Amino acid sequence: MTESTNAPIALITGASRGIGRLLAKKLGERGVTVVVTYKGNAELAEESLADVKAAGGDGITAQVDIESPESIDALFDLVRDTYGRLDYFVANAAASAFKPVAELKLHHLDRSYATNARSFVLGAQRAAALMDRGGRIVVVTSYGSLRAFPTYAALGAAKAMNEAYMKFMATEFGPRQITVNAVNGGLIDTDSLDYFYNRVPGMAPMQSVLSKLPLQRPGTADDMADAVDFLLSDKASYITGQVLSVDGGLTVIAPPYWSDTTAPLHDAVFPPDATVAE
Ligand SMILES: NC(=O)c1ccc[n+]([C@@H]2O[C@H](COP(=O)([O-])OP(=O)(O)OC[C@H]3O[C@@H](n4cnc5c(N)ncnc54)[C@H](OP(=O)(O)O)[C@@H]3O)[C@@H](O)[C@H]2O)c1
Numbered sequence: 341m342t343e344s345t346n347a348p349i350a351l352i353t354g355a356s357r358g359i360g361r362l363l364a365k366k367l368g369e370r371g372v373t374v375v376v377t378y379k380g381n382a383e384l385a386e387e388s389l390a391d392v393k394a395a396g397g398d399g400i401t402a403q404v405d406i407e408s409p410e411s412i413d414a415l416f417d418l419v420r421d422t423y424g425r426l427d428y429f430v431a432n433a434a435a436s437a438f439k440p441v442a443e444l445k446l447h448h449l450d451r452s453y454a455t456n457a458r459s460f461v462l463g464a465q466r467a468a469a470l471m472d473r474g475g476r477i478v479v480v481t482s483y484g485s486l487r488a489f490p491t492y493a494a495l496g497a498a499k500a501m502n503e504a505y506m507k508f509m510a511t512e513f514g515p516r517q518i519t520v521n522a523v524n525g526g527l528i529d530t531d532s533l534d535y536f537y538n539r540v541p542g543m544a545p546m547q548s549v550l551s552k553l554p555l556q557r558p559g560t561a562d563d564m565a566d567a568v569d570f571l572l573s574d575k576a577s578y579i580t581g582q583v584l585s586v587d588g589g590l591t592v593i594a595p596p597y598w599s600d601t602t603a604p605l606h607d608a609v610f611p612p613d614a615t616v617a618e
Contacts, residue, residue, distance in 0.1 A: 342424035347398065349423045350572070351375040351415075351467065353406055353459075354433025356384040358530035359480065362565040363430065364388050367572070368397030372428070375419055376401045379433070406433055406459035407451060416466035428572050429467035431460040431479040431502070434532075438491035438540045448494055456498035457505075464509055464520070474517030476572045479506055480564070481524045481583070483591050491540055499524075503583055510581030519580035523567045526587025527558040551599045554589030 350367050354360040356378035364374045365388070374392045376399055378385035385401040392399050400422065404415040419426055434456050437448045460479050467477060484496025485503050503522050510520040527533060527549060537546040550556060567586045570576055585591055598609045 343422055345373055345398070345423070347371050347373045348427035349373045349375070349419070349425060350428035350430065351377065351419055351426060352430040352432055353377050353404065353463070354379075355388050356381045357388075358532065359525075359528065359561045359564045359568075360430070360432040361388045361391070362561045363432070363568050364399075365391040365395050366565055366569045367428075368392035368395030368399075370397070370573075372397050372399075373423070374399035375415075377404045377415065377433070379403070379405055406463070407435075407455040409458075409462055412459060412462050412466070416463070416470070420470060424470075425472050426467055426470035426475065427473070428476045428478075429463060429471075430568060430572075431463055431477070432568075433459075434480070434495065434498075436495035436498070438536065439494070440491060441493045444494055452494040452498050453501075456495060457501040460502050461505055464505075468509075468513050468516070468518055471516065471518050475519075476576075477506075477509065477513070477518060477520040478568050478571050479503075479520075479522045480568065481522045483524060483526050483585070483587055485524060486591055490543065506583075507581050514580060519571070519577070521571045521576075521579060521581070522583045523564060523571065524583050524585045524587065524591075525559060525564050526553075526585070526590040528561060528564055528586075529558045530561050533558065549590075552593055552597045554593065557588065559586055559588055 350372050352360045352364055355364045355376040364376050367374050374397055376385050376389045389399055389401050402415055402418055405411045436452050464477050479502045481499040481502050484492040485499035506520050506522045513520055537543055564586050567584055
């Protein structure tokens with residue numbers, strides 16, 4: 341029996357924590373009905389759904405392992421059977437091994453592709469089929485799609501694939517008034533950033549990167565969720581096939597870095613009395 345609601349229906353993968361969770365709440369503030377998905381943290385997903393409802397929205401929680409095509413199918417069957425349609429699909433969940441290219445084993449390659457790239461295509465196929473009055477698809481990517489840095493090859497390559505697929509989808513789903521875009525994050529302060537800088541053995545200190553950034557600080561999950569929320573809003577109805585970077589300027593800088601200069605150049609960019617993140 342499908343639930344009858346005129347509110348937009350959104351499905352967000354990985355909405356129990358981080359960026360997905362904040363996005364769910366923002367959509368709740370707009371009265372959206374959100375399918376809050378998680379892999380293992382059922383309790384956190386319930387808390388996230390409670391945030392959505394407290395903000396004015398509605399929804400359900402749903403378990404999915406995006407590495408598994410059967411699990412993705414079961415998730416979309418649930419959405420179809422519960423709501424009969426879908427308006428927004430946000431492919432946000434990701435997981436990867438962080439290793440140099442020479443150390444990537446077959447299972448790392450296969451699992452990264454299945455979890456981070458294949459899941460987006462399978463999900464978007466099912467999502468688009470449920471978007472009977474137009475819709476929005478957003479995939480969350482990262483600057484590893486554009487730039488190379490230690491241990492990020494498997495995930496960065498998958499994110500690059502997502503951005504390529506995004507453009508093909510924008511072309512093919514456009515006539516049905518479905519927009520498809522990517523939000524590409526830089527250093528965003530979440531559990532996964534903490535893992536990357538504090539638990540990958542030998543990783544460079546986060547401060548060594550932050551001091552190079554034009555905005556001199558990591559982004560927040562809120563910064564990312566705002567960008568996705570914008571692309572899902574009426575204000576973005578004519579934007580499709582685009583990558584929106586939310587990275588504090590990370591992808592426009594190159595060596596030599598302003599933060600490594602000395603007087604008199606250094607003072608031209610950094611006010612003498614300002615505290616620079618080093
Ligand atoms: N944090 C950053 O610095 C950063 C930068 C750029 C881009 N991004 C991108 O932003 C997105 C969200 O990242 P985040 O840092 O907000 O994530 P996060 O806090 O690490 O949370 C990950 C979410 O994905 C879910 N998840 C993990 N593996 C899954 C699987 N196999 N199947 C289904 N769900 C799964 C988790 O569910 P459970 O809670 O149940 O485990 C959780 O809800 C990712 O695409 C990431 O690549 C992050």
